[in-house]
Amino acid sequence: MSETRIFNFNAGPSALPLTVLKEIQASFLDFKGSGMSVTEISHRSGVFDEVINDTVARTRRLLNIDEKYHVLFLQGGASLQFAMIPMNFLGEGATADYVNTGTWSTKAIKEAKLLEKKISVVASSEDKNFSYIPKNIEFNKDAKYVHITSNNTIKGTQWHSFPDTNGVPIVSDMSSDIFSRPLEMEKFGMIYAGAQKNIGPAGVCMVILHDDMLKLSEELLQGENKTLPNMLRYNTYSSQNSMYNTPNCFGIYVTQLVLKWIEEEIGGLTKMEARNKEKGQMLYDFIDGSNFYRATAEKDSRSLMNVTFRLPTEDLEKEFIGQATKNRLGGLKGHRSVGGCRASIYNATTMEAIEALIKFMKSFASGK
Amino acid sequence: MSETRIFNFNAGPSALPLTVLKEIQASFLDFKGSGMSVTEISHRSGVFDEVINDTVARTRRLLNIDEKYHVLFLQGGASLQFAMIPMNFLGEGATADYVNTGTWSTKAIKEAKLLEKKISVVASSEDKNFSYIPKNIEFNKDAKYVHITSNNTIKGTQWHSFPDTNGVPIVSDMSSDIFSRPLEMEKFGMIYAGAQKNIGPAGVCMVILHDDMLKLSEELLQGENKTLPNMLRYNTYSSQNSMYNTPNCFGIYVTQLVLKWIEEEIGGLTKMEARNKEKGQMLYDFIDGSNFYRATAEKDSRSLMNVTFRLPTEDLEKEFIGQATKNRLGGLKGHRSVGGCRASIYNATTMEAIEALIKFMKSFASGK
Numbered sequence: 075m076s077e078t079r080i081f082n083f084n085a086g087p088s089a090l091p092l093t094v095l096k097e098i099q100a101s102f103l104d105f106k107g108s109g110m111s112v113t114e115i116s117h118r119s120g121v122f123d124e125v126i127n128d129t130v131a132r133t134r135r136l137l138n139i140d141e142k143y144h145v146l147f148l149q150g151g152a153s154l155q156f157a158m159i160p161m162n163f164l165g166e167g168a169t170a171d172y173v174n175t176g177t178w179s180t181k182a183i184k185e186a187k188l189l190e191k192k193i194s195v196v197a198s199s200e201d202k203n204f205s206y207i208p209k210n211i212e213f214n215k216d217a218k219y220v221h222i223t224s225n226n227t228i229k230g231t232q233w234h235s236f237p238d239t240n241g242v243p244i245v246s247d248m249s250s251d252i253f254s255r256p257l258e259m260e261k262f263g264m265i266y267a268g269a270q271k272n273i274g275p276a277g278v279c280m281v282i283l284h285d286d287m288l289k290l291s292e293e294l295l296q297g298e299n300k301t302l303p304n305m306l307r308y309n310t311y312s313s314q315n316s317m318y319n320t321p322n323c324f325g326i327y328v329t330q331l332v333l334k335w336i337e338e339e340i341g342g343l344t345k346m347e348a349r350n351k352e353k354g355q356m357l358y359d360f361i362d363g364s365n366f367y368r369a370t371a372e373k374d375s376r377s378l379m380n381v382t383f384r385l386p387t388e389d390l391e392k393e394f395i396g397q398a399t400k401n402r403l404g405g406l407k408g409h410r411s412v413g414g415c416r417a418s419i420y421n422a423t424t425m426e427a428i429e430a431l432i433k434f435m436k437s438f439a440s441g442k
Numbered sequence: 443m444s445e446t447r448i449f450n451f452n453a454g455p456s457a458l459p460l461t462v463l464k465e466i467q468a469s470f471l472d473f474k475g476s477g478m479s480v481t482e483i484s485h486r487s488g489v490f491d492e493v494i495n496d497t498v499a500r501t502r503r504l505l506n507i508d509e510k511y512h513v514l515f516l517q518g519g520a521s522l523q524f525a526m527i528p529m530n531f532l533g534e535g536a537t538a539d540y541v542n543t544g545t546w547s548t549k550a551i552k553e554a555k556l557l558e559k560k561i562s563v564v565a566s567s568e569d570k571n572f573s574y575i576p577k578n579i580e581f582n583k584d585a586k587y588v589h590i591t592s593n594n595t596i597k598g599t600q601w602h603s604f605p606d607t608n609g610v611p612i613v614s615d616m617s618s619d620i621f622s623r624p625l626e627m628e629k630f631g632m633i634y635a636g637a638q639k640n641i642g643p644a645g646v647c648m649v650i651l652h653d654d655m656l657k658l659s660e661e662l663l664q665g666e667n668k669t670l671p672n673m674l675r676y677n678t679y680s681s682q683n684s685m686y687n688t689p690n691c692f693g694i695y696v697t698q699l700v701l702k703w704i705e706e707e708i709g710g711l712t713k714m715e716a717r718n719k720e721k722g723q724m725l726y727d728f729i730d731g732s733n734f735y736r737a738t739a740e741k742d743s744r745s746l747m748n749v750t751f752r753l754p755t756e757d758l759e760k761e762f763i764g765q766a767t768k769n770r771l772g773g774l775k776g777h778r779s780v781g782g783c784r785a786s787i788y789n790a791t792t793m794e795a796i797e798a799l800i801k802f803m804k805s806f807a808s809g810k
Contacts, residue, residue: 080477084484087691095471095479102467103460109448109770111463113643113696116452116773149517149645150673153687157671189669270688275481277517277645277690301557303525305518319521320638322645323455324692328481402477405484 081427084405085227085380086250086271089422093339094331112327117320125327126315132333133282136343139259144288146281146311147321147329151268152178152249155279156185158306159245159264162291163218164191165298171217171242174198175207175233176226177411178247186221196220204229206372213239218290219263220244225251227271228409230382230416231375236261243287251379252280253336254421255347263287269325271379272420273332278325281308288312336421346421353419353428354378360432366439370414381417382408391415394438401434449795452773453595453748454618454639457790461707462699480695485688493695494683500701501650504711507627512656514649514679515689515697519636520546520617523647524553526674527613527632530659531586532559533666539585539610542566543575543601544594545779546615551589564588572597574740581607586658587631588612593619595639596777598750598784599743604629611655619747620648621704622789623715631655637693639747640788641700646693649676656680704789714789721787721796722746728800734807738782749785750776759783762806769802 082089098112105112108121115122130145137143148154159182164170169192172183176199186193194217197208204226213220220239225232227250236244236258243263252267264283270276291299291308304310310318316326340346358376361367361383370382385391391414398406408414417431450457466480473480476489483490498513505511516522527550532538537560540551544567554561562585565576572594581588588607593600595618604612604626611631620635632651638644659667659676672678678686684694708714726744729735729751738750753759759782766774776782785799 078472078475078477082478082482084478084482087482087484087688089482090479092471095481099467099470102470103463104446107446109446109772110450110452111458113463114450114452114455114457116455117644118778149519149522149690151517151687154517154671154673157673161671185671189671268688270691275690275692276485276688277693303522303529303553303557305522305525319519320455320636320644322517322643322690322693324643325645325690404477410486 080402080404081430082404083417083419083423083427083431085409085416085418086268087276088271088405088418088420090274090328091332091335091339091422094328094335097331098328113324115323117317117323122323125323125330126317126321129326129330129333132330132337133280136253136333136336137257137259137282139282142285143259144283144285144308144312146283146308147316147326148279148281148311149277149322151276151279152247152266153181155247155266155281156182157189158308159219159221160186160189160191160193161302161306162294162299162308163287164193165294168192168218169194169214169216171196171213171220173208173211173220173222174200175223175231176204176229177409178226178228178249179221179223182221182223182247199231205231205370205375207231207233207375211237213237213242215240215242217242219287221246223247225377225379227380227418228412230371230377230380232377232379234374243284250420253333253343253346254350254379256343269329271418274325274329278322278329280329281311283308283312349425350378350419350421353423353425354381356428357381357417357419357432360435364435364439366442367435379418379420381419382414383416384414388413390442397438398434403431403434448770448772449798450772451785451787451791451795451799453777453784453786454636455644456639456773456786456788458642458696459700459703459707459790462696462703465699466696481692483691485685485691490691493691493698494685494689497694497698497701500698500705501648504621504701504704505625505627505650507650510653511627512651512653512676512680514651514676515684515694516647516649516679517645517690519644519647520615520634521549523615523634523649524550525557526676527587527589528554528557528559528561529670529674530662530667530676531655532561533662535560536586537561537582537584539564539581539588541576541579541588541590542568543591543599544572544597546594546596546617547589547591550591550615567599573599573738573743575599575601575743579605581605581610583608583610585610587655589614591615593745593747595748595786596780598739598745598748600745600747602742611652618788621701621711621714622718622747624711637697639786642693642697646690646697648697649679651676651680718746718787718789721791721793722749724796725749725785725787725800728803732803732807734810735803747786747788749787750782751784752782756781758810765806766802771799771802
């Protein structure tokens with residue numbers, strides 16, 4: 075830890091691996107001997123082709139997927155996907171199932187409804203303030219997809235296993251836990267993620283799309299979707315290696331470096347998951363053993379990415395966050411919509427950061 | 443010029459001012475004492491508020507515009523605007539005029555037609571391979587807007603004055619010449635620009651929108667546009683300071699630094715324009731005085747941003763580009779759709795770069 079850097083528990087944009095940041099910095103005026111910054115190279119150049127192709131290749135290796143999945147880079151974040159998904163996959167009369175586990179699921183549902191698409195909310199944890207992940211859900215066999223949010227940054231819950239959907243492909247917003255663990259990819263028709271939590275800077279959205287879903291969207295483009303704008307069609311990206319127009323080159327480059335870090339320094343997703351479990355367990359164990367802090371999510375639904383907790387009073391929470399900031403522990407304030415405290419401990423958060431946080435939490439509690 | 447940097451004539455992404463790149467590099471691990479990289483700070487933080495608000499303030503000062511114009515940051519590049527413009531401004535039965543001056547205008551026209559909007563192509567320079575800007579155009583008085591491309595990167599032409607449109611607001615794609623000169627903003631209902639040529643890295647698109655246009659779009663949202671996705675509505679951005687969702691924070695930050703450079707180092711848009719004219723004239727004068735190189739655009743329509751030229755044969759062009767690259771002059775190949783040579787000399791291109799290019803061009807020609 076350099077003396078100027080803080081321990082960063084921001085929910086997103088959030089901490090990136092220090093080795094990644096240092097590599098970006100070191101090569102910022104001269105990228106790979108090109109004599110240009112990575113922000114100045116043409117997206118149609120060989121040097122950028124290597125960046126995007128390596129990012130795709132690393133994604134395939136890490137998730138163990140073959141050419142049946144298309145790895146795409148879009149812009150507009152997960153929020154644009156909330157619209158593109160129903161627009162591309164739901165034709166007249168077709169339906170999809172949605173599970174509501176909090177703010178981001180709710181936004182995805184609202185967007186599909188705004189578009190006047192026919193969707194069913196088949197389960198929700200709103201009854202207990204979204205503090206758990208619903209179980210034993212009955213899915214519709216004829217749904218085109220089942221939409222879930224794999225990790226809920228605001229309420230601090232996470233799907234630890236993915237449901238049996240009778241073969242209906244799952245479409246999951248994984249903005250806050252992509253590449254944090256291995257995935258049974260055969261369950262997924264599509265996963266998508268704004269990069270700014272686990273894989274890069276804001277402004278690039280990764281979409282991993284099964285070819286069957288792409289074909290479904292292409293059938294609709296032949297008919298009722300023929301007026302869909304080019305930038306909202308998945309095949310615009312899949313047919314041109316995400317370069318129909320200029321992509322967010324810098325964002326893709328940072329993503330490449332983060333995936334390289336996961337592969338080469340961490341050692342892949344199984345090890346990444348073990349590290350994340352160790353970090354999460356250490357923090358939750360401390361909170362559970364304390365009679366001062368209280369975790370807000372139900373035990374079996376707790377997120378390994380966002381640890382939400384409360385103190386005895388709101389005044390103490392305010393004091394806690396203020397003192398933490400002075401002690402170089404940043405980003406511990408809960409989302410403005412729910413209050414409380416939250417430590418976001420994504421892939422890049424180190425064990426050192428968790429230890430520093432626990433040490434501070436102990437010291438703060440003992441003074442009260 | 444550092445010994446590792448090249449002279450970068452890329453068409454986009456393209457050269458950025460060296461002082462800007464150095465500032466990004468120097469603060470990359472600790473942005474403004476935050477202890478975080480600019481890629482790690484929350485978009486909801488005070489430190490980022492300062493970035494985006496200063497970028498907006500500098501835009502207003504440079505273009506001399508007040509609150510009647512909204513300064514917005516979107517994603518998806520100009521290509522997404524090709525769709526958003528007709529979607530937001532053209533209701534049932536409404537029409538718009540388009541002027542076709544090359545590849546990008548053609549794409550904007552195609553996208554409006556794909557959406558089955560009623561538009562008129564009121565002028566085109568396709569008859570002479572888009573080598574000039576049309577004059578004496580008859581515009582439709584009842585059009586909602588007139589769409590033009592102010593600078594044409596591929597064909598090397600530029601509007602040097604903007605047409606009288608009978609009061610119909612001009613909507614201009616200015617991706618390749620925004621902030622290169624002062625503008626009579628009262629003629630414009632909207633200007634938009636992918637950042638990657640004159641103001642920043644790829645992945646952020648600046649939109650400057652007159653309040654009357656915003657109101658027109660909001661009227662349509664009350665009725666026939668009520669199913670328009672949130673991410674495609676301009677008021678989603680104008681009502682939330684471009685932070686309905688996480689914006690491209692890094693892209694906005696680089697834009698801020700480029701605008702600061704224009705204000706504080708160059709001295710504003712009048713001086714920026716004078717510098718661009720000096721650079722362009724030096725290069726065109728050299729080409730015109732040569733009997734080896736030939737400029738492709740008509741004299742009164744020549745772009746000060748993209749100087750397109752040919753050599754006596756395609757073989758010589760290939761050799762020229764190859765030798766230039768070896769001499770640390772990069773990006774001189776014409777667009778893949780037209781061939782030939784092109785020197786993109788945007789704001790950030792220095793006089794030193796122009797001189798180095800001319801010196802090389804002289805030397806290459808004298809050896810033939």
